[in-house]
Amino acid sequence: xxxxxxxxxxxxxxxYRILFAISLGHFLNDCMQSVIPALFxxxxxxxxxxxxxxxxxxxxxxxxxxxxxxxxxxxxxxxxSPFLLPIAMCLxxxxxxxxxxxxxxxxxxxxxxxxxxxxxxxxxxxxxxxxMAAGGKTGAGAVYLSSWRKYRTVDGSAIYGIYLYRTWSVxxxxxxxxxxxxxxxxx
Numbered sequence: 162x163x164x165x166x167x168x169x170x171x172x173x174x175x176x177y178r179i180l181f182a183i184s185l186g187h188f189l190n191d192c193m194q195s196v197i198p199a200l201f202x203x204x205x206x207x208x209x210x211x212x213x214x215x216x217x218x219x220x221x222x223x224x225x226x227x228x229x230x231x232x233x234x235x236x237x238x239x240x241x242s243p244f245l246l247p248i249a250m251c252l253x254x255x256x257x258x259x260x261x262x263x264x265x266x267x268x269x270x271x272x273x274x275x276x277x278x279x280x281x282x283x284x285x286x287x288x289x290x291x292x293m294a295a296g297g298k299t300g301a302g303a304v305y306l307s308s309w310r311k312y313r314t315v316d317g318s319a320i321y322g323i324y325l326y327r328t329w330s331v332x333x334x335x336x337x338x339x340x341x342x343x344x345x346x347x348x
Contacts, residue, residue, distance in 0.1 A: 179294035183287050186250060190283045193253045193276055197222055200260070204269060214266055221270050225277025234285035245286050253279030 201215050237245075256275030263269045 173296040175296040176294040180291060183246075183291045183294065186246065186283065187287055190250060190253055190280055193257050194222070194226060194280050196257070197260070197273060197276060208263075208266060208269070210266060218269060218273055222273045222277045225274050226280040229278065229281035230284050233282050237285045237289055241289065242286060243290055245282050246290065249279045249281075249283035249286070251279070252276075252282065255279075 198219065201218070204210055204218070205215055233245075236242075253276050256272045256277075256279060259272030259275060260269060263272055
């Protein structure tokens with residue numbers, strides 16, 4: 162009885178703010194990663210890419226995010242580095258901005274590599290920080306970290322689709338109003 166009371170007292174408290182921040186960062190990181198396949202038709206049409214080049218983009222994303230993740234996990238196990246979490250998010254953001262401004266196929270590949278490296282760095286360190294923040298509730302830490310995962314594929318593509326629809330519909334409305342205005346003789 163006393164041993165059970167001692168183990169309950171020795172367990173560190175769960176820090177829900179950190180768990181929420183890590184899970185939100187995980188959601189955003191996975192959303193950025195899931196937008197790239199949704200961009201394939203846009204990239205194909207706007208840059209006149211063929212299916213081989215689209216395949217190379219998918220290959221670069223998956224190889225950096227999946228193959229490099231265990232490498233960074235070994236590094237994180239040997240030398241814990243929570244400061245890498247914001248760096249990983251910045252790498253993903255640089256990749257997304259680069260993807261938006263990419264003038265050619267090679268710039269797209271480099272941008273996708275940034276997103277992949279950001280994801281590969283974030284996941285091992287994020288899971289380690291979530292485990293530490295969970296305190297004695299390690300199952301709760303795992304649930305908080307991965308609970309957003311089921312939404313990322315749907316939401317990342319859906320958010321991009323909504324943005325694209327809203328952007329193009331606003332642009333089409335502006336062009337329509339401009340053409341109607343010019344035809345009315347006011348200009």
